[in-house]
Amino acid sequence: MTKSSHRKISYGQKEQARRRVFYHRLRIICEKMVGKGYFELLPESSLRLLYLYRYPEIKVILRGNRVMNEEELKNYKQTLAELLSSQYIETLLGEKISYARFLTDALVLLHYIQYRVGTRIKGFSKLREVFAPYFTTTEWFGQQRTNIIQIMSINDLQLYDFYRGTVRFSFDRMAIEQFGGTNEIYIHRLVHSTTLQNIDGKKRIIVRMGVPSPVKIDEFDWISIKPSQLGLTNVDEDIPLPIYAQQHALDRFEERAVFWRGYVQAYIGYIIREGSARTIVKKDYLLLECYLATHKVGYFVISLQRDKWLIRTFLFLTNSGTPEGNKLEEMTNLKLLDRKHLMIDCMDAFLLYDIAGDKGLRKLFNKAGCGSLMKYADQINKHGKESLKSPDFIYRYMAMLK
Structure with a gap:
């Protein structure tokens, strides 16, 4: 292979490639929010500005020396990234945009049209008209903001510590909170009493x-x-x-x-x-x-x-001392140690075995008042039901009690 086949790509070429990818993402977002034909109203000069002022991914910054260790920080960032990538906003056209993409590309587009587009753009009035229902002053935007902050707050729960305190993040520098935000979140640990x-x-x-x-x-x-x-x-x-x-x-x-x-x-x-x-x-x-x-x-x-x-x-819900647990014991004669052996005294069994997918067991647990566990298991297991084990051992165990 000759040296000529290893031509170096210049910085300018790399930037041009990144801009093309960014423009492609913006086109998709634009079509999901307001439909086809509107992205074309943005001139090249506007697209270059959007690329220049694009919002970065969420950056985590610790406030304090004892907030979390390196391993906890790594897990926190990973879980946060998964949450933002797997949860979605729904546009007014019924399309979905991940929180991660909404907090960056979608917001820079929305902010540009709401705050920066001027009469110099030929189709500015059409752009403002179709994007107006998404503006930061609308009920729709307020609801998305609340949903996203709540989902991100869930990530703080994993680092709760009885002695060290409660973890929380501050979001006033996020772009969803202010125009031109840096998408930096600061992590604090609150002292317990x-x-x-x-x-x-x-x-x-x-x-x-x-x-x-x-x-x-x-x-x-x-x-x-x-x-x-x-x-x-x-x-x-x-x-x-x-x-x-x-x-x-x-x-x-x-x-x-x-x-x-x-x-x-x-x-x-x-x-x-x-x-x-x-x-x-x-x-x-x-x-x-x-x-x-x-x-x-x-x-x-x-x-x-x-x-x-x-x-x-x-x-x-299935433990002794609850109405549902007592009902389950009456119906099956499964005592405390029996339920512990079968693991149905906690959520583990419903996540490892296809109890909710078995008609007989689902009917049994529903009748005992534990139908909410079946629905919860359905939600958690919906993308991995094929990996669940057969719950036949529960039938065999209950047969021994008769």
Whole structure:
């Protein structure tokens, strides 16, 4: 092979190639948002400006020395990239654009048309007219912003630590938050408030539940709950009390629901703010229903400890002590150790075995009141059902109990 076949590509040629790829992406985005024929109204001078001022990918910057270690940072970035690439906005034409592409290419196009396009462009009035329903002042844009920030916040949950604190990101430099943003997000770790509590005769450390303040980036808004908000009516004083959790409860939630423990305080904050807490009141405690999205997965066991509420543990929907778990035991004679052996005392079995896809077992769990687990499993397993194992061993085990 001669040296002449190894011709070097100049920087200018590389830039020209990158611009062509960028223009191609913009064309696709434009067509998904407003249809064909409008991209052609943008002259070359505008396209060059869009390329010059294009928004970068999200960049993660740590604020503090103990926010996370290198391995945690690597996982955080990877999970964030996966979230933004796998979630989509839906345009007014019913087309989908990934969050990752919306936060960069789509936003630079939208911002240019809303804020920079002038009368010098021949088709400026048509462009502004068709893109107006997407402008940053619209309800549509506000909803997309909320959805994206919520999805990105999920990524913070994986680094919740009982002792080290809660991770949160600030997004005021994101392009979705301000025109000309740098798409840098700053990661902070909020310090938890802990105390000692006598539980069943032993002193244990408990942590106060709070949600990150919308005003101060490094502080919590602590959660306080009135008895009436938890379904308690026969009380002398309906005054709000702080809510705490012991580590055991967070451990059981993560183990049984197979979801990050950081979700617990976010969930408690949400249902109290929305007034949507659903409880079953017992003599010495109450069961607070827990949902992942719209899927009921179990209950938090909460008791009153003089001047505070305490989350004692988390019961999966099939566990003994829940209405559904008790019903399942009546129908199948599966005791606590039986369910533990079959792994149906947590979400693991529904993710490893095709229980939801088996008509007989699905009917059984639906009848016991565990239909939400079937729907949750359907959602999680929809792209990997072929890798699920047969649940025949459950039939064989139940046959031995008869």
